[in-house]
Structure formats: C-alpha cells, structure tokens
Amino acid sequence: MTGLPEDCEVDILLIGGGVAAAGAAEELRRQGFRGSIALATRESDPPYYRFYLTKDYLRGGIAPDDLAVHSPEWWLDNNVQLWLRAPVQAIDLQTGTARIGRRSVRWGKALLATGANVRLLDCPGAGLHGVHYLRTTWNADDLRKDLQIARDAVVIGGSFIAAETAASIAALGVRTSMVFPESAPLARSLGGAVGSIVADELSRLGVTIRGGSIVESLRGDERVRTVVLADGAELRADVVVVGVGARPEVTLAKRSGLPLGTTGGVRCDATLRTGHENVWAAGDVCEFDSIRHGRRVRIEHDRVAAAQGRHAARAMLGSDAPFDTCLYFWTTIGADLHIDVLALDAPGHEVTPLDLTAHRDLVLRQRKRFGRTGGPEPAAFRYGAGGETIGYASINGALSLRAVQRDLTSVPDASSEGSHLLLEEKS
C-alpha cells in the first residue's frame, strides 16, 4: 500500500481510483473545502482515463503518464492523500470507519466510486491463456505483449469497446475478426443505420465482421487456438479479447449493507446520496433517481462519471440539488470514425437520418478534422420516441452538439444548479 499511514482519520474518504473519485477530489478543493481528503484505490496507478485503453494506448501511441487524470504534483498541491494498492475491504456505517488491510480509517463522509468490472465470457475454454479483457492499464499491457506475437485475433462482442479494440488490433497488423450476435456493431444501442457505418469502417480497416454469431466455445491446449461458433465455423485465434459489457462493482456496498437498485448499482436518491446519510455514490456504480428520466438509471460513461463525482462533492458540502443530465458518450473507432451521442434516454431504434444542408459550413470544417484518410462522411441521426426527439448521434462532427444539447435540455430544471450541460464541462 502506498501512502497509507497507520490507523488514521479523514474528513472525506473517496473510495475508488477512476474519474468519479478524481472529479470529486477536484470539486471539493474547487469549492474551497479545507478539510482532509483521502482517495483509496485498489489499483497501483493514480486515477486515469480508461477510454484510452482501447484506443491510443493499445496502439502504443501514448505513454502511461498521458492517461493520468491529474499530474503527481496536483495531488500534492491540493493536499489530497492518494492511497494506492489500498483496497477498502469493509466500511462500517455505524462507526464511520473503513478497513484497508489491517488498518482502520475513520471518516466523516465517504464517496463510493468503485466503478465496474468486466462481464466474463461464460463458455467452455473461457479460462485459456490468451483470453483478455480490457478494464485496467495492466489488462492493456498484458494484451499488448500477447499481440506482439499474434497473427490472428478474435474480438468477442458488438459494443463500442469491442469495436474500438478490433480497430486498434487491426492497426497493429494482426488479422482481426469481430464476432457478435447483433446484425452490426453498436446496432443494439444506436440502431442499424449507425451500426452499418461502423461495420463498413471496420471492414475498411481490415477487420472481418461476423455479425449474427454466437460463440460456443474456445479451444486450445493451455493457450487459446480456436474460437468455435454455434454455426460450426472455427476461427483461428492466438489472442481473444472479450468485450461483452460490465457489471457495477458493489462488493463493498453489499458488505456494508447499503441498498442496491434494480440495475445492480448502489441505490441513490436524486442528489446521489446512498441509503446512509454520510455516504454518496458516483460513476458506473451509481444508480440514481433521475428527475429527467422519471425513474432510476445507471450510466456507464466517462463524462457522466466525472460529472457525478463533482456533483457528489457539492452534495457532501451541503448542496441538495438533484443530479440532472443528458446521457453523453463518444467513441472513436480507428483514426477516422468518431461518433458522439447525446440523448435524454437510451437512444433506441426510432432513427431518422438528418438532412445536413443547414449545417454545410460545419460539415466542411469537420471534414478537415475527421475522416481525412477516407473514413465515413459526416452524418447525423435523430432518435425519437412517440414523436419526441430524445437524442442525436453525430458521425465525424456533423452536428454542433452544443446546439442540439440546448434542444434536449429544454425541459424543466435544465437551469437548476444540479443540471449538467456535459459538453460545456471539461472532463
């Protein structure tokens, strides 16, 4: 454990080493909080941006230090204690203590920002060597090592993480296939029109797309050699990467008796307070009463996690504003396809392509930024539900999301203290 003193006391304990906990630390100091703050993470790295792992970091384009949310000096200058390799095993809500190894930490208020873990592949052979997941820098380093000697890789899953990973592996010169049950990558979340743009781009980058495929088993000796599909096809594989989703990391919450919600996350009210008055949650683990959706939701995206960390910090300092946000995420697949999605709700499938005539200048400008070497043309889609616009997807910068964000936030409370215009916030 790095930096953790013997039994001690802190005013605010942030549990987790992702953008949510880092956002909370930053906001507490920004708001002028002068008490003691400690951030405990089970990882050996200070908080970093996971989104690089499937992109530049996997391709070897950036160094580990470039992933960091804050520089080493930031933690010192802001007097936030950083406890690395410090998994919190238990929190006692009655006494306000946390157990980290044999040490005991007394806290006044705590933030649960324990994020999510990868969903594991469940089929024969899933435990063979050469089968990888991507959540940490350690995972990415391990995968990169294996890719140096690989000829064939199979990426399992149709998510944005799987698509980004397949594009990066192909760029490293490894023959890459992508297998998933849907008709096209990302089709389940963004519909078939966006899915087919993604499929075309991946094919252009050399990835063999096998939609409509179910993996039956992985075969090999100690190492994986073959991926067997339900239709009997066998794909050669020296490396397999599984990208089939994530589950909220709630071990600690369960152990401490905090209520969980229907999505499996830690149940929070609209201000992100959990079932205990001195404990809040933020990020992938947080299921909150969303005033915007009129129900409880849990969102697994970088900007939202960071915004929730900042919001929880303000709540700890006395704000009772509800957390109110659109869903925003982006994905970059290879070097030439960038997709932004802004939605009030999960986009769904009522999709209309948008006429971009009115956005001509923007499209021309964006064409110079994105897709320079033959990637997809800028395009945009509107998502609807019952005649109402509930979201937009913008391909290669076709839309000004700041502008359409205003459409989507023209709902009650959008100007309240808790509302988050995510595109105006720096993550």
Ligand SMILES: Cc1cc2nc3c(=O)[nH]c(=O)nc-3n(C[C@H](O)[C@H](O)[C@H](O)COP(=O)(O)OP(=O)(O)OC[C@H]3O[C@@H](n4cnc5c(N)ncnc54)[C@H](O)[C@@H]3O)c2cc1C
């Ligand atoms: C490979 C990858 C690519 C992604 N790409 C994108 C993208 O392009 N766009 C996008 O919007 N989103 C992307 N995401 C999602 C985004 O990274 C997550 O939404 C975000 O990381 C969530 O932040 P968090 O702080 O809630 O949790 P996490 O980042 O998961 O951090 C949780 C931290 O808590 C630690 N922890 C857990 N339990 C304990 C404990 N008991 N004690 C101490 N520490 C503990 C974990 O080790 C981890 O450090 C990507 C995610 C991954 C994995």
